[in-house]
Amino acid sequence: MRNLTLVIPAKNEKESLPRVLEDLKRYNLKILVVLEEQDSETIDSIKNYDCEILFQNKKGYGNALIEGINYTDTEFFCIFNADGSFNSSELPNMYYLAKVKKFDLVFGTRYEKGSKSDDDTMITLFGNKFFSYLGKKLFCLKINDILYTYIMGKTKSFKTLKLNSKDFRFCVELPIKIHLKGLKYKCIPSFEKKRIKGLKKVNAIKDGLLILFEMIKLFFNYKILKKNIKIFD
Numbered sequence: 001m002r003n004l005t006l007v008i009p010a011k012n013e014k015e016s017l018p019r020v021l022e023d024l025k026r027y028n029l030k031i032l033v034v035l036e037e038q039d040s041e042t043i044d045s046i047k048n049y050d051c052e053i054l055f056q057n058k059k060g061y062g063n064a065l066i067e068g069i070n071y072t073d074t075e076f077f078c079i080f081n082a083d084g085s086f087n088s089s090e091l092p093n094m095y096y097l098a099k100v101k102k103f104d105l106v107f108g109t110r111y112e113k114g115s116k117s118d119d120d121t122m123i124t125l126f127g128n129k130f131f132s133y134l135g136k137k138l139f140c141l142k143i144n145d146i147l148y149t150y151i152m153g154k155t156k157s158f159k160t161l162k163l164n165s166k167d168f169r170f171c172v173e174l175p176i177k178i179h180l181k182g183l184k185y186k187c188i189p190s191f192e193k194k195r196i197k198g199l200k201k202v203n204a205i206k207d208g209l210l211i212l213f214e215m216i217k218l219f220f221n222y223k224i225l226k227k228n229i230k231i232f233d
């Protein structure tokens with residue numbers, strides 16, 4: 001998988017990230033860790049590993065991913081978490097689907113036959129189901145697990161999307177824009193492991209509301225766009 005860069009957003013992950021990088025040693029791929037320059041404990045924890053570090057210019061999960069993927073120079077990228085919850089054994093199949101089957105994007109999902117999550121709580125399960133339902137109703141997305149964001153794809157396709165979300169709104173802005181742009185995507189079953197250590201960074205109420213407003217905003221922008229296209233037709 002020499003044409004692949006794993007883009008790992010990290011914030012206060014000194015316990016989990018070294019173990020994630022240890023596990024990834026078995027693959028021949030590039031690793032780009034994106035974090036804030038001030039996060040010295042995480043930086044120190046990975047100094048003996050073969051990975052590149054990119055300091056993000058701004059703050060936030062979405063900002064780390066946008067800057068990281070835009071910086072990537074390999075044909076394919078994959079969003080990979082620093083907390084140990086993503087199963088690296090799924091990478092070869094995702095790579096095959098992107099490279100050989102030519103999907104622009106491949107999404108992992110925890111809610112299909114053959115998948116499972118050991119990290120979901122009642123709240124995150126409800127949130128994921130609700131937002132996935134909304135994605136289907138408002139945009140006809142063919143995605144059952146919209147917030148998981150274990151995604152591999154063509155770097156060039158990602159760069160055309162021009163995403164703006166600096167925070168966890170990224171998790172809905174990405175699939176919605178992929179779908180509206182008519183890119184070819186596929187969901188495959190995934191097994192989510194428990195976070196190794198440290199705290200979850202998602203705040204169910206604050207981030208849940210931000211995500212809800214983002215979906216509504218994108219829906220109205222999409223309606224206005226469709227109306228304007230009709231007028232100019």
Ligand SMILES: Nc1nc2c(ncn2[C@@H]2O[C@H](COP(=O)(O)OP(=O)(O)O)[C@@H](O)[C@H]2O)c(=O)[nH]1
Nearest residue numbers: 009010011035060061064081082083200201202
């Ligand atoms: N660079 C950066 N990474 C972040 C930020 N917030 C979360 N992350 C990373 O994004 C990934 C997903 O966050 P996590 O807390 O596991 O989310 P959850 O499991 O969905 O609650 C982890 O690798 C985090 O370290 C942030 O503000 N900046």
Ligand SMILES: [Mg+2]
Nearest residue numbers: 081083085195
């Ligand atoms: Mg996590």
